[in-house]
Amino acid sequence: MIKMEKKYIADLVEGEQISNAFYVSFKRPVRKYANGYMFEVRVGDRTGEMMVKYFGPNNQEAVQVIHDSIRDNDVVLVTGHVKTNPYNNQLEIVADPHDKRGIKKIGPNDYELEWFVPRSEKDIEGMYAELMDFARSVEDSDLRRLLLYFFEDEVFAKRFKVCPAAIKQHGNVVGGLVEHTLAIVQTCHSLSNSYPELERDLLITGAMLHDIGKIDVYEVTTNIHATDPGRLMDHLYLGAEMVRKAISSMEGFPEVLGWKVVHIVLSSHNKREYGSPIEPMFPEALAVSVVDDLEARLDKMIRLMKKTNTEDDWTYREDVGSIYLKDSKARKNVSPGP
Incomplete structure (x- = not known):
């Protein structure tokens, strides 16, 4: 059993070193990059999803074995660092086996289901x-x-x-x-x-x-x-x-x-x-x-109002529209910003 303290995607920051469990949403095929072969995996937990990029050695067969060992809905341990993708300005995880970082499937005894799917707050x-x-x-x-x-x-x-x-x-x-x-x-x-x-x-x-x-x-x-x-x-x-x-x-x-x-x-x-x-x-x-x-x-x-972490009086989401937050009973309490 792997013992770990769960760090959620919503809490990850640029430059952070991580070794944590996530579910696999989907993966992309192995392809060539400058120094070898790589693939991408979309991973997530109950707070959101993000991309993981696995940069492997110049050995397509070895990288393909790792790629094929991971399936949709598996839980994987990802070890690497968090960085911002310069093309879309989104955070992603870089898993680099050359620096003893990587991605591997783990078993049900190594994680808690509540890390990935929240339960109703009611009884x-x-x-x-x-x-x-x-x-x-x-x-x-x-x-x-x-x-x-x-x-x-x-x-x-x-x-x-x-x-x-x-x-x-x-x-x-x-x-x-x-x-x-x-x-x-x-x-x-x-x-x-x-x-x-x-x-x-x-x-x-x-x-x-x-x-x-x-x-x-x-x-x-x-x-x-x-x-x-x-x-x-x-x-x-x-x-x-x-x-x-x-x-x-x-x-x-x-x-x-x-x-x-x-x-x-x-x-x-x-x-x-x-x-x-x-x-x-x-x-x-x-x-x-x-x-x-x-x-x-x-x-x-x-639910959107409860999750909104802002001091602004308004928030917006495309499928809901503008939402007025000021003095709302449903609004999540937020701590003052810097």
């Missing part, structure tokens, strides 16, 4: 227990047994608790799907009190099931990435199929009610241009889709 087990309380509060016996079919299943529960809500947008943490789903269920519950015309049991059921397809879409290893079925079919189709198959296995489940639950799942992205194959066609479906979008956008903005 995952506690949030899941709250979801179970909502499931049991559903009075309609058919909808309640549909919810318990999934959420009382140990295998489903284990996968659901680990699953993130996304790769890089909202809830991209272990437990992110639980956190996202609970927020939507809680909001939908409040809506049912404000709008008594809404069928609460159908609303809660749709809110709890709208993203269950994500357990087949996202895989957590040293990072969050999409599975092949997830990329080919997406979570709305996969989730709708999961719900449809569960309903078909339940004797006496009302046909129209089943259609409505599946429709809520398929229409939960609200518009076709947002990924839904069909748009909401009754109030409960509309409510779930609107709340889903609201929670995702709020989560993204709040």
Whole structure:
């Protein structure tokens, strides 16, 4: 076992000597350089990614062996120094075996998964227990047994608790799907009190099931990435199929009610241009889709505000826009600059 104190990418500075663990995002082929053969690897941890350049000797076969020993999603120990690339002004790590620096694959006992994929800051087990309380509060016996079919299943529960809500947008943490789903269920519950015309049991059921397809879409290893079925079919189709198959296995489940639950799942992205194959066609479906979008956008903005390390009153990100930080409760406390 390699003992090390993790140094995160976000904390690296120009000229620093490092020997630390990172996951491999991708690698580029071996190529010639002035003094031998080299290759580049994109590495990362939970704070970001950067390039590593491995400069090897004038022995293509030897460098190729090292290159081929590393695969995407492996964890590698990188020893080298941090420098700024003059062409793009980005920090990178130079691993030079001539100076006893390099890159090598390490095993699962040599690192902590939390170095690479953060967990939800909230209690995952506690949030899941709250979801179970909502499931049991559903009075309609058919909808309640549909919810318990999934959420009382140990295998489903284990996968659901680990699953993130996304790769890089909202809830991209272990437990992110639980956190996202609970927020939507809680909001939908409040809506049912404000709008008594809404069928609460159908609303809660749709809110709890709208993203269950994500357990087949996202895989957590040293990072969050999409599975092949997830990329080919997406979570709305996969989730709708999961719900449809569960309903078909339940004797006496009302046909129209089943259609409505599946429709809520398929229409939960609200518009076709947002990924839904069909748009909401009754109030409960509309409510779930609107709340889903609201929670995702709020989560993204709040997380960005918490991470913003600046004394400025404004920040900007292309996919969010301008954000006003002054006197915000969500803003991360920052220490005064020099």
